[in-house]
Structures are given as structure tokens and as C-alpha cells.
Amino acid sequence: MAEGMLAFAARRAGVNVLLLLLVSLTGFMLLHATPGGPLAQFSLSPGMTSERLNQIAHSMGLDQPLWLQYVEWLGGLLKGDWGHSYRDHAPVLSIIVAHLGATVELGLASLVISFLGGLAMGLVGALRAGQAIDSLCSLVGVILLSLPTFWLGLVFIYFLSVRTGWFPAGGLMSPGNASPVDRLRHLALPALTLGLVSIPVWGAYVRSFAGDTLNQDHIRTARALGVPGWRIVLRRVLPASLLPLIPIAGVYLPTLLSGALVTETVFTWPGVGRLFLDSLQYRDYPVALGVLMFSAVLVLICSLAAELLHHAADPRLRA
Amino acid sequence: MTLLSVRDLGVDFGGPPIVDGVSFSMKRGEIVALVGESGSGKSVASLALMGLLGRGNVTGSAMLRLNDGRETDLARISSRERRGVLGRHVSMIFQDPLSSLDPIQTIGAQMREVLALHCGLLGRKAEARAVELLHEVGIVDPQACLKLIPQRLSGGMRQRVLIAMAIAGEPELLLADEPTTALDVTVQAQVLRLLLSLRARSGMGMIFITHNLAVASSITDRVIVLYAGQVVEDAPADAFFAAPAMPYSKALLGAAPGIDSVFGARRLPTLRGQVPAPGERGVGCRFAPRCDAMRPTPCQTQMPDLQNIADGENEVHAVRCGRWEELAR
Numbered sequence: 001m002a003e004g005m006l007a008f009a010a011r012r013a014g015v016n017v018l019l020l021l022l023v024s025l026t027g028f029m030l031l032h033a034t035p036g037g038p039l040a041q042f043s044l045s046p047g048m049t050s051e052r053l054n055q056i057a058h059s060m061g062l063d064q065p066l067w068l069q070y071v072e073w074l075g076g077l078l079k080g081d082w083g084h085s086y087r088d089h090a091p092v093l094s095i096i097v098a099h100l101g102a103t104v105e106l107g108l109a110s111l112v113i114s115f116l117g118g119l120a121m122g123l124v125g126a127l128r129a130g131q132a133i134d135s136l137c138s139l140v141g142v143i144l145l146s147l148p149t150f151w152l153g154l155v156f157i158y159f160l161s162v163r164t165g166w167f168p169a170g171g172l173m174s175p176g177n178a179s180p181v182d183r184l185r186h187l188a189l190p191a192l193t194l195g196l197v198s199i200p201v202w203g204a205y206v207r208s209f210a211g212d213t214l215n216q217d218h219i220r221t222a223r224a225l226g227v228p229g230w231r232i233v234l235r236r237v238l239p240a241s242l243l244p245l246i247p248i249a250g251v252y253l254p255t256l257l258s259g260a261l262v263t264e265t266v267f268t269w270p271g272v273g274r275l276f277l278d279s280l281q282y283r284d285y286p287v288a289l290g291v292l293m294f295s296a297v298l299v300l301i302c303s304l305a306a307e308l309l310h311h312a313a314d315p316r317l318r319a
Numbered sequence: 320m321t322l323l324s325v326r327d328l329g330v331d332f333g334g335p336p337i338v339d340g341v342s343f344s345m346k347r348g349e350i351v352a353l354v355g356e357s358g359s360g361k362s363v364a365s366l367a368l369m370g371l372l373g374r375g376n377v378t379g380s381a382m383l384r385l386n387d388g389r390e391t392d393l394a395r396i397s398s399r400e401r402r403g404v405l406g407r408h409v410s411m412i413f414q415d416p417l418s419s420l421d422p423i424q425t426i427g428a429q430m431r432e433v434l435a436l437h438c439g440l441l442g443r444k445a446e447a448r449a450v451e452l453l454h455e456v457g458i459v460d461p462q463a464c465l466k467l468i469p470q471r472l473s474g475g476m477r478q479r480v481l482i483a484m485a486i487a488g489e490p491e492l493l494l495a496d497e498p499t500t501a502l503d504v505t506v507q508a509q510v511l512r513l514l515l516s517l518r519a520r521s522g523m524g525m526i527f528i529t530h531n532l533a534v535a536s537s538i539t540d541r542v543i544v545l546y547a548g549q550v551v552e553d554a555p556a557d558a559f560f561a562a563p564a565m566p567y568s569k570a571l572l573g574a575a576p577g578i579d580s581v582f583g584a585r586r587l588p589t590l591r592g593q594v595p596a597p598g599e600r601g602v603g604c605r606f607a608p609r610c611d612a613m614r615p616t617p618c619q620t621q622m623p624d625l626q627n628i629a630d631g632e633n634e635v636h637a638v639r640c641g642r643w644e645e646l647a648r
Contacts (some may be wrong), residue, residue: 024626056505061355216418217413217415217418217419218418218419218420218421218422219583220371220413221411221413221419221420221421221484222421223369223371223405224369224371224405224406224410224411224413224485224490225405225406225410225433225434225484225485226401226403226404226405226406226407226436226488227401227406227432227433231432235421235424235432236421236424239424240421240422240423243423277640314423315421315425315468316423316468316470319514
């Protein structure tokens with residue numbers, strides 16, 4: 001049993017290394033194929049000569065053949081040297097790590113909101129299938145799902161921040177104020193924005209899984225044995241609906257942790273998503289590629305972890 | 320003493336009744352077979368007694384006399400009262416043991432749930448009682464079984480576990496809806512023997528729902544035949560299998576495969592046509608369109624009553640046929 005698990009993990013690890021290589025190659029080539037390039041920002045500087053420009057290109061290694069640049073970059077990646085930002089020369093990894101905290105904070109907070117909201121919405125829909133409240137839930141779901149994130153964010157900023165002043169309009173915290181309350185108040189609007197639009201996604205999954213479970217024969221058996229309804233939901237419907245959510249969460253989580261581009265931009269949230277957009281804007285190749293690779297690694301780690309967790313949690317897969 | 324008295328039980332889902340004026344009664348410890356083809360209403364009637372229909376209108380009454388002398392009407396108790404009755408006074412086992420247990424909880428967890436609910440047993444005591452119950456239903460290694468999830472058990476073992484859970488609350492009445500249909504023939508016989516021995520030990524009454532007369536004949540005290548939602552014959556098993564009075568019962572018995580039809584040259588007679596849908600019933604006898612003994616009058620003009628044709632004073636052999644006397648001659 002344990003060996004089977006080990007072989008499974010080893011096989012997955014092999015596939016993952018291949019995938020990462022592929023991501024690094026396509027990412028690198030795509031970025032270098034885009035027009036402009038990192039030298040563009042220097043070429044516009046006043047008094048810039050082509051000689052000086054060549055010098056800069058040489059110092060950044062940009063005059064070498066592309067394949068050599070790729071190999072050197074890849075070698076650095078493997079050694080843990082992810083390169084330095086063109087902008088301020090800081091190491092890429094430490095830049096990403098510096099932005100990770102804000103992203104994790106926002107990601108987890110929005111996950112809690114969307115997951116709990118979706119769980120409640122899905123369970124109510126499944127338990128009252130075909131009734132008015134079920135239709136209401138799907139209607140609310142469709143509305144939430146069709147709200148553009150940037151628009152919802154701006155609406156929140158306008159009504160809950162600009163007009164009323166209840167919440168700050170953006171940023172991680174007030175300058176010089178490190179209290180947890182202040183951080184939570186800054187977190188509230190972006191987390192709500194990101195969480196709300198994801199509620200129907202979880203809601204739809206839970207509604208479907210719980211609905212399937214409720215139709216199974218063993219639920220009828222439990223009723224026939226006099227098990228109260230709340231207990232059937234708690235002990236049978238809930239676990240059976242949560243188990244298949246684990247692999248889905250494994251796919252969903254990295255999209256949160258690699259940064260919510262739109263939400264982070266609207267709320268000037270200093271997370272990985274903002275970092276990625278900025279680095280693209282400045283043609284800061286090392287940082288953009290670093291974020292890309294970081295996201296790819298996250299995706300693979302999360303889905304592997306989710307699969308292992310699923311195996312551990314579902315007794316049927318252990319046999 | 321009467322255990323259950325069903326009077327004029329009806330079930331409809333907004334249209335014509337699926338179960339139509341069903342009446343019968345059974346004594347304590349009696350095993351009654353509810354027999355009929357698919358569409359006869361036998362499963363709907365039993366689910367209505369359990370309050371497991373979901374939707375649908377239930378009319379009539381089904382008085383259950385509990386061991387402590389109280390009476391409760393299964394056809395109209397509130398869902399709260401019903402939770403106090405199900406599992407403790409009335410239990411049910413179902414056709415498909417493969418899907419009737421929670422696939423992700425161990426047998427032990429599912430049994431402990433029932434034991435806590437109906438016997439107030441927790442921890443070690445619940446464990447011990449679970450082992451006892453599993454032993455009682457013929458599970459060879461109860462301790463090991465408790466730690467398994469249903470997937471690891473055979474169909475026969477799962478049905479035994481389900482029976483153990485159903486009798487944990489020591490109910491007065493057990494409804495069994497085709498409990499052996501999904502099992503191998505050899506396992507069928509074992510489960511039937513188990514049910515008989517449980518009845519002998521605990522004196523619980525049983526309603527055995529089946530379309531299989533061979534299975535019914537091996538276990539039942541009474542046979543109640545349902546056709547198109549109505550009782551068409553209600554007889555002691557001996558009398559029924561010796562001389563069924565209703566043409567439908569005769570046809571059913573004739574169509575049941577026995578040893579002679581499996582090994583002999585006899586071609587199995589089949590019953591032509593099928594049970595009329597609830598909307599397609601005529602005013603006369605509902606079996607008339609398929610009946611070899613049908614005469615335009617009275618069969619097609621008048622619905623025959625269910626009349627008692629038993630000789631003895633306290634016996635019941637009821638039949639719904641306008642021509643039963645002629646046919647008996």
C-alpha cells in the first residue's frame with residue numbers, strides 16, 4: 001500500500017519535472033519573442049548612444065544567442081539563483097517572497113469566504129431541490145458569476161469606502177499602523193470582491209455532489225433507521241460532498257496563490273499578481289519569468305498535494 | 320394479537336391512485352408476503368408506511384400496536400414522531416445491499432450510529448453490542464468486519480450487516496423490500512433462513528415484499544397479492560399455494576419457475592400483457608383484460624369487492640373476483 005503510494009508520487013514527480021521544463025522553455029521563448037524588449041526603456045533615455053546600449057546589452061547577457069541565455073537562466077533556476085530584477089537588481093526570489101505574504105493573505109481570506117458561501121448555497125440548494133429557495137440560489141449564483149471582478153471592486157470602493165469611509169480604498173495597511181484591526185479592514189474589501197465572485201463555483205460543485213449523495217440508497221437506509229436529518233447531512237452528505245472537492249481545490253488554490261491580477265490591481269494590493277503585471281510592463285524579464293515559474297511550481301505542488309490528501313482522506317482509495 | 324392494521328391505504332402523486340384502498344392486518348410475529356408484478360404498488364405502499372415517499376398524498380390508516388400497548392398510525396404521524404418510531408419499532412431493509420450502506424464510513428461507525436440512537440449505547444458497550452449483532456446475523460469475524468468499509472464486503476455480507484442494523488433497535492415490525500433479489504441463489508437461501516430464525520427468536524413481524532413466489536413460499540405465513548394498486552387476494556400461505564382463488568394468483572403461480580420447469584420439458588407459461596397504467600384502468604376488474612376466465616359481465620362492468628371466502632370463523636381468505644365461486648367448482 002505504502003509502496004504503491006511511493007511509486008505513484010515518484011511517477012508524478014517525473015512527469016512534473018518534464019512539465020516544468022516545458023513551461024520554462026515556452027515561457028522564456030514567448031517573452032523574448034515579444035516586441036520591445038528590456039533595452040527599449042534605455043534606448044529612449046536622453047543622450048543614449050548605440051555604443052552604450054550595446055554595453056548594457058552585454059552586461060545583461062542579452063547579446064548572447066537565445067539558447068545560451070535560456071540554458072544559463074535554467075541552470076541558475078536549478079541552483080536557486082533566479083536572476084536579478086532589471087529594475088532594482090534585487091534577487092528575483094526574494095522579490096517574489098516579499099510579495100507572497102500579501103497574496104497568501106488575500107487568497108486564503110477570499111477562499112474562506114467563497115468556500116463557506118458556496119458550501120451553504122450548495123447544501124441549501126441540494127436539500128431543497130426544485131423548491132423556490134433552490135431557484136433563488138441558482139439565480140444569485142448566476143448573478144455573482146457574471147459580475148466582472150474589477151467592476152465589483154470599484155462598486156465596493158465607491159460605496160463602502162469613498163462614500164461612507166467605512167473601509168480603506170486600497171493598500172495593505174495604513175502607514176505607521178501595524179494593528180491587526182487595521183490590516184483586517186484593508187483586507188475586507190478585496191477579500192470580499194474575490195470571494196463573492198467565486199461563491200457560485202463552489203456552490204455549483206457542492207450542489208451537484210450533495211444532490212448526488214442525497215439520491216443514493218444509503219441515505220434512504222439511514223432515514224429508514226430513524227437517523228435524524230441533520231445527522232444525515234453532517235455525517236453522510238457533507239463528507240461525501242467534500243471528498244471530491246479536494247482535487248478541485250488542488251487546481252483552484254494555485255490560481256489564488258499566484259496572485260489575483262485584477263483584484264490586486266483595483267485595490268493596489270502589493271501581491272504577486274501586481275508584481276507580475278508590473279514586471280511585464282517594465283519588460284523585467286527575470287521577474288516575469290520568475291513569477292511564471294513560481295506559479296507553475298505552485299500548480300504542480302498543489303495538485304500533487306491534493307491528490308495525496310484525497311487518497312489519504314477517502315477510505316475507498318486506500319483499499 | 321394484531322400488530323398492524325392497514326385500512327384503506329391510498330397513495331397518489333396528484334393523479335390516479337398508485338395504491339388504492341389497500342387493507343390488511345397482521346398478527347405479532349407473523350410474516351406476510353406482499354406479492355405483485357412491477358407497478359402493482361407494493362413498494363410504494365411499503366415506503367408510504369415508512370414515510371419515505373418524499374412527496375405524494377397518503378390516505379387511510381395503518382395502526383401499529385407497539386410492545387408497550389400504545390398505538391401509532393404510520394399513515395399520518397408527524398415526521399418528528401416518525402423518527403421515534405423508525406428503527407426502534409419499524410425498520411426496513413432494501414433490495415440492493417451494495418448501495419444501501421454509506422461507502423465512506425466503516426461498518427462500525429454506521430452500526431454505532433444506530434446503537435447510540437436507539438439503544439443509548441456508546442463506546443465499549445456499543446462496540447460489544449455491534450459485535451453481538453453481527454454475530455447474530457452470521458458474520459464470521461465481527462471484530463474485523465467493524466473496521467471495514469462496505470466495499471470490502473460481499474453482497475450477502477452487506478445484507479447481513481443491514482439486517483443487523485435494522486434489528487438493533489429490536490423493532491416489532493420489519494419491512495423487507497426484495498431483500499434477496501440482488502443476491503446469489505445460495506446466499507438468498509441463507510438470508511431467508513436468517514430472517515426466519517430472527518423472527519423465531521425475537522417474535523418480530525415481517526412484511527416481505529417480493530415479486531418472486533418461490534421466495535415468498537419459503538418464508539411466509541400469509542400471502543397478499545397486489546394488482547394495479549389493489550389487494551386481489553389475501554390468504555394463508557398453505558391455502559394460497561394449494562388453491563389460489565383469484566385467476567391472477569393462479570397465473571402468477573403458473574408463471575413461477577419451479578424445479579420441474581427448469582429440468583423438465585414443460586414450457587413456462589407466461590402472463591400476457593402487463594399491469595395497466597394508473598390512467599388506463601377500466602371500471603371493471605383491473606385484471607380483466609389479461610384474464611383467461613374473463614366474461615364481459617360482470618368482469619368488465621363492475622369492480623368486484625374483496626370478499627372473505629374462508630370456511631372458518633376467524634380465518635381470512637379474501638379474494639377480489641366476481642367469478643371465484645364458478646371457477647372454484
